[in-house]
Amino acid sequence: MFQKLKQFKELRDQGKQMKSLMDEVIIVGSDKANLVMITLNGSHEVLGVKVAPDQEPAVLEQAIKQALTDANSKLQKEMVSQMQKNGGAMEFLKKLGT
Numbered sequence: 001m002f003q004k005l006k007q008f009k010e011l012r013d014q015g016k017q018m019k020s021l022m023d024e025v026i027i028v029g030s031d032k033a034n035l036v037m038i039t040l041n042g043s044h045e046v047l048g049v050k051v052a053p054d055q056e057p058a059v060l061e062q063a064i065k066q067a068l069t070d071a072n073s074k075l076q077k078e079m080v081s082q083m084q085k086n087g088g089a090m091e092f093l094k095k096l097g098t
Helices: 002-024 057-085 089-096
Strands: 026-030 036-041 046-051
Touching: 002 036, 026 057, 036 057, 046 057
Parallel strands: none
Antiparallel strands: 026 036, 036 046
């Protein structure tokens, strides 16, 4: 019973470490015309949004969609790169435990 609790605590601690590492990754995505810039961290939390002034709502809606898509794409590539640098997903997770 205590072994299971210990394993659960270790797993929870590793999850916290992973979130902390992911939160350090910062990505900025933008639309093609740079009307909107969205900043995300590795946990996909929106940290900031910048919008060019005096734009039509329809233009801004499209720009926001493009910027978010761009940010998510860059974030995925960065996370894959980080995992590859650390020897793959399993090695990355093992390093968290040490």
